[in-house]
Amino acid sequence: MTSRAAPTARRARLGAELRKLRERAGLTTTQAAVLLGTSAGQLSNIEVARFGVSADRVRVAAHAYSCTDQALIEALVDMTGERKRGWWEEYREILPTKLLDLAEIEHHSTSLRAAHSIHIPGLLQTVDHAREIYRQAVPEMSPPEIEHRISYRVKRQAVLYRDGAAPYRAVIHEAALRMRYGGPEVARSQLRHLLAMGEHSHVSVQVIPFSATYYPGSGQSVYYVQGPVPALDTAQLDQSHGPVFIDSEAQLAQYRLLLERLGAAALPTEQSRELIHTIAQEL
Structure with missing residues (x-):
């Protein structure tokens, strides 16, 4: 994971959408962290865009949260990785x-x-x-x-x-x-x-x-x-x-x-x- 002091709207939106998926699944950050093999603190940092997240981690999270919307999952995957300077x-x-x-x-x-x-x-x-x-x-x-x-x-x-x-x-x-x-x-x-x-x-x-x-x-x-x-x-x-x-x-x-x-x-x-x-x- 990479840390980011001032996340952009795109990175913040990715974290927010992952949080929405978790909440729809009825999971707390602690419960979700266990399923994802991480800590509640790291998961919270991803959701508020302090940390970046990999494409694989997004797919794993979507599966753990029972998200079946493949178009949404792939769109979220496209938002991961190192952001090119615009x-x-x-x-x-x-x-x-x-x-x-x-x-x-x-x-x-x-x-x-x-x-x-x-x-x-x-x-x-x-x-x-x-x-x-x-x-x-x-x-x-x-x-x-x-x-x-x-x-x-x-x-x-x-x-x-x-x-x-x-x-x-x-x-x-x-x-x-x-x-x-x-x-x-x-x-x-x-x-x-x-x-x-x-x-x-x-x-x-x-x-x-x-x-x-x-x-x-x-x-x-x-x-x-x-x-x-x-x-x-x-x-x-x-x-x-x-x-x-x-x-x-x-x-x-x-x-x-x-x-x-x-x-x-x-x-x-x-x-x-x-x-x-x-x-x-x-x-």
Whole structure:
């Protein structure tokens, strides 16, 4: 086993999923440790991601916990081993750890979905638009911090351009399209970028117009990252103190339903494009 002072979201998720399997089996850490031939302390350290865990140990644990979901087991196995350094590691000690975790989760995603009411989703923002958003942040960011954030966001966006990019679907309220962050020119450029991104076959942009009579979720922004199996999905919520990750099955099901309903409330893709184009011309 290897020790890790600051586990990433991916390593922490592996430990949490192993803990869930143990709890579903009705086993205490002491009982499970006996079955696995280890100590309760070592097992606890694995579950809280202080220690890494091998692929063989994951399979042994799944068998001991009577887990028969082979897709889930193999997905957990894929999360073991030494983690390769991703591009986000260059921002460690510079940006909050949660932002690095988000980039890592996106890197391993199989599908991405976003719903926003006031802001354009981060993966679809232009540099000028993002810079203005960061300039308005509370508490105020220093110029170097703003540039680090922008650089990080641009590198995150590469997930939409890589070979075999995961499908990305965004539902945006018309209010976000009409916000003029940075002035008319910046806003117009942002809308044109949205139209250009929507031309990619794996990117879908839908708009909920002001005229809509149905708007579930009361304007809540949600970012949903699909994993290799539904049990490993992650919902991310934006809070003033930073991103919050949700991975409980009941809450994930709730956010999946919310996103489906938001998609149903939005205009079809082509009508959404027409509305974006109209708003851009009005600026």
